Structures are given as C-alpha cells and as structure tokens.
Amino acid sequence: MAELILHHYPESLFSEKARAMLNARGLPWRSVIIPMIMPRPDTIPLTGGYRRTPVLQVGADVYCDTALIAAYLDDKGTGPTFFPAGSRLAAQTLARWIDTELFWAAVTLRFQPQNMGTFFISSEAATAFAADRANFSQGSTVRRLPLEEAAPRYDTFLAEMEAQLSDGRTYLFGPAWTIADFSAYHVIWFIHAGGVMAEALAPHAAVRAWYERMKAFGATPGVDMSGAEALDVAKATTPAPVGVQTSDLPDAPVGTVVDAGPTDYGVMPSRGRLLRADSAQITIAREHERTGAVNVHFPRHGFTATKV
Numbered sequence: 655m656a657e658l659i660l661h662h663y664p665e666s667l668f669s670e671k672a673r674a675m676l677n678a679r680g681l682p683w684r685s686v687i688i689p690m691i692m693p694r695p696d697t698i699p700l701t702g703g704y705r706r707t708p709v710l711q712v713g714a715d716v717y718c719d720t721a722l723i724a725a726y727l728d729d730k731g732t733g734p735t736f737f738p739a740g741s742r743l744a745a746q747t748l749a750r751w752i753d754t755e756l757f758w759a760a761v762t763l764r765f766q767p768q769n770m771g772t773f774f775i776s777s778e779a780a781t782a783f784a785a786d787r788a789n790f791s792q793g794s795t796v797r798r799l800p801l802e803e804a805a806p807r808y809d810t811f812l813a814e815m816e817a818q819l820s821d822g823r824t825y826l827f828g829p830a831w832t833i834a835d836f837s838a839y840h841v842i843w844f845i846h847a848g849g850v851m852a853e854a855l856a857p858h859a860a861v862r863a864w865y866e867r868m869k870a871f872g873a874t875p876g877v878d879m880s881g882a883e884a885l886d887v888a889k890a891t892t893p894a895p896v897g898v899q900t901s902d903l904p905d906a907p908v909g910t911v912v913d914a915g916p917t918d919y920g921v922m923p924s925r926g927r928l929l930r931a932d933s934a935q936i937t938i939a940r941e942h943e944r945t946g947a948v949n950v951h952f953p954r955h956g957f958t959a960t961k962v
C-alpha cells in the first residue's frame with residue numbers, strides 16, 4: 655500500500671478524528687500541514703475544488719470526508735472494525751448526527767470569546783479566519799446555532815453519554831470501539847481544547863475516563879511531508895483500479911463531466927469525469943499539471959454530483 659498522507663491542520667476537529675482513527679489502527683502516516691484558511695496551493699490541485707479539511711491521499715487517490723476515510727481505513731492496520739455488524743446501524747447513525755448536528759453546537763461553544771483560548775495567534779489571524787469562513791459558508795444550507803440552543807444540546811448529549819458509559823464499558827457500544835467513539839471524541843476534544851471549558855468535563859467521570867482513552871489515540875503525530883512532496887507522490891503514481899464503474903445518477907452516466915461535492919456546507923465542488931456513483935461513494939477522475947491523473951472519492955451520504 656502507498657503511504658497514507660493526511661492533509662490537515664492541528665486545530666481542525668475533523669482532522670483530530672482522522673488522526674485518532676489512523677493511530678487507533680496502528681497505521682503509520684505522513685502529515686502535510688495545510689493553512690487554516692485559503693489559499694491552499696498544494697491541496698486544491700489534488701481535490702480539484704473540494705476544500706473541507708481533512709483529506710487523505712494515498713498515492714494518486716484522494717479520500718474526502720472522514721466518513722469515507724473511516725471506511726477506507728477499516729481494513730487497514732490492526733484492531734476492531736469501526737463498523738461492527740451488531741451495532742453498525744446505531745453507531746453509524748450516531749456518528750452522522752454528531753458530525754452534522756452536534757458539530758454546529760461545538761462550533762458555537764468553541765468560538766465563544768471566553769472559550770477560544772489560543773486558537774488565534776493574533777487579531778489579524780482572527781479577522782482573516784472570519785473572512786475566509788464567510789466565503790466557505792456561501793451556498794450553505796445549515797443554520798448556525800445560537801449559544802442558547804448549542805449549550806443545552808451539548809449538555810443533553812454529555813448527560814446521555816455519561817449514562818451510557820457509567821456501567822463501566824470501555825467504549826460507547828461495549829468493549830470495542832466503533833465509528834461513534836471517534837465522532838464523539840473529536841467534537842468533545844474541540845469544545846474542551848482551551849479557554850473556560852477546558853476543565854468542564856471533570857463532573858462527568860465516565861465521559862472523562864473514556865475521553866482520556868480516546869485522546870491517547872490522537873496524540874501520535876504523523877511524519878512530516880511538504881505539500882509539494884505530496885503532489886510529487888501523486889504525479890509519480892497512478893490511481894488504484896476503481897473496480898466496477900457504475901452510476902445511479904439519471905443525468906450522469908459513467909464518463910460524464912460532473913461537479914461533485916457536499917450538499918450542506920463548504921459546498922465548493924470538484925470537477926471531473928464520473929467513474930462511480932452508488933450508495934457508498936462518488937468517484938471522479940481528474941488531471942492537474944502538478945498531480946497527473948488522480949481519482950477523488952467522496953462518500954455518498956451528504957454529497958452529490960451534477961452534470962456540468
């Protein structure tokens with residue numbers, strides 16, 4: 655297998671989910687630190703437009719979104735599956751709710767002025783971040799949560815987690831982790847990363863103990879690689895075979911040039927030739943002078959592709 659290259663930045667919560675999953679499975683990985691805001695001249699040539707963080711590059715294949723990264727990693731490395739048959743439905747549904755709903759409570763809670771800690775190194779950085787995320791939010795269909803909705807949503811979740819873990823189980827669904835543990839972990843990590851909420855987990859003893867276990871997975875850094883090196887890796891490699899090429903999109907048979915991307919927020923799409931669209935994923939083929947041919951993969955849930 656080609657090296658696993660994570661394009662991420664330290665403060666990104668979904669990146670923390672990916673880092674924890676890679677380390678939990680004992681996988682060695684390379685770390686390309688990208689800027690927290692655009693431009694990202696060494697990442698966009700790989701994705702072709704998709705700009706959410708993180709993405710996982712494996713040779714000339716690019717896996718977008720941590721839901722798909724989890725599916726890709728699930729048979730790599732060691733340790734239990736993220737998707738055990740007996741709790742798959744519950745774990746997957748909980749993970750999706752956390753990643754798309756609780757996430758917005760986390761954003762509101764983390765960016766309260768008194769809970770920001772050292773997130774921004776300067777007021778200029780904060781201003782540039784606000785301008786960047788205003789661009790990022792164009793076309794978003796998501797309603798941002800005010801604090802009076804975010805706080806009780808999170809408090810309820812913590813109380814439910816505490817109840818679920820208080821029988822002494824190691825992970826949310828029993829003795830082995832599932833994808834839900836990694837989704838819950840990254841959101842909690844973000845909320846309590848600095849500022850006034852840093853110690854706020856203390857009253858929840860079972861969650862606290864679980865959190866420390868999960869945090870140990872996030873702690874191992876990848877081996878540094880520059881963005882330019884990562885693009886060279888893509889250029890020197892050819893994409894992995896896609897297997898059966900199929901499309902369930904009525905207006906876009908295999909081979910159609912499509913724009914593929916998220917439907918909820920950060921909707922900037924990637925343009926390419928459709929190779930696969932089924933219930934599991936969307937894959938497009940694209941080329942760039944700095945990468946050669948690459949295949950870019952998205953999950954199907956929360957993503958779409960439209961004919962250009």
Ligand SMILES: N[C@@H](CCC(=O)N[C@@H](CS)C(=O)NCC(=O)O)C(=O)O
Pocket residue numbers: 666667668669690691705706707708718719720721753790920
């Ligand atoms: N569902 C996506 C969410 C990714 C996401 O929202 N990432 C945030 C950073 S934690 C982001 O992209 N922010 C804007 C940016 O980094 O440009 C995933 O699981 O990867």
